[in-house]
Amino acid sequence: METKRFKFDLPALQVLENEHQYLTYLMDNWHPIVLGFERNIYSLEEAREAIGSLRKALIEFIEPFKNHTEKEEDILFPELAQYIGGDQGPVKAVEEEHEELDAYIGHFLHHTRGSLEDLSLKDLEAVARDAGEAYEAITVHFIKEESIVFPMVESMLRIEQQDALFEKLYTPIL
Incomplete structure (x- = not known):
């Protein structure tokens, strides 16, 4: 089967869904470190080393994540906003979530610099x-996009718009 x-x-949408899968893969590489902190498995020295590794992994995550969210904000959301508006509702909500996700990662990086x-x-x-908050929020965010925003795109955009959208979105995030 x-x-x-x-x-x-x-x-x-497959382009964006594939990016979600890749970003989730990257997140799954650093999330076990967070879980180690939640389980209190680290000594002070191990914790410092773990935070260093976590910082490195998050820095590697930022560029593809930002490239992905910029694609959504610059290409996908404006297309959808033509039909449902962008000042409120799902488009506005997911854009605000992008800012929240950036804030979690930025806060972590700020406090671990030096x-x-x-x-x-x-x-x-x-x-x-x-x-850990970033991991959970991004996971929920992807689910929300795939269960609310993407189906709206699929049902509302005309075939020509869907084809043009693919041409615009089919760019690497790395």
Whole structure:
């Protein structure tokens, strides 16, 4: 039995769905570090090392994530906003979520810049929570886009718009 790789048949949405899968893969590489903090498995020295690894992984995550969200904001959302508006509703909500997601990651990076030697284990646990919040919020955000926004695109855009959307979205995020 063959498993369907994409939820959507529309090529433009498959591009975004594929990006969600890739970004989730990257997140799944750093989330175990966060879980280690939640389970209190680290000594102070191990925690500093873990935060260093987490910081490196989040920095590697930022560029593809920002490229993905910019594609949605610059290309996908304006197309959809023609039909449902952009000042409120789902388009506005997901754009605001993008800002919230940036804030979680930015807060983590701000508090982990420079030397970690001055941070206590409690401090390190607190900043790791920001990364955990980012993971959870991004996961829920992807589900929301795929269950609310993407179906609206599929049902509202005309075939020509769908084809043009694919041409615009079919760019790398790396």
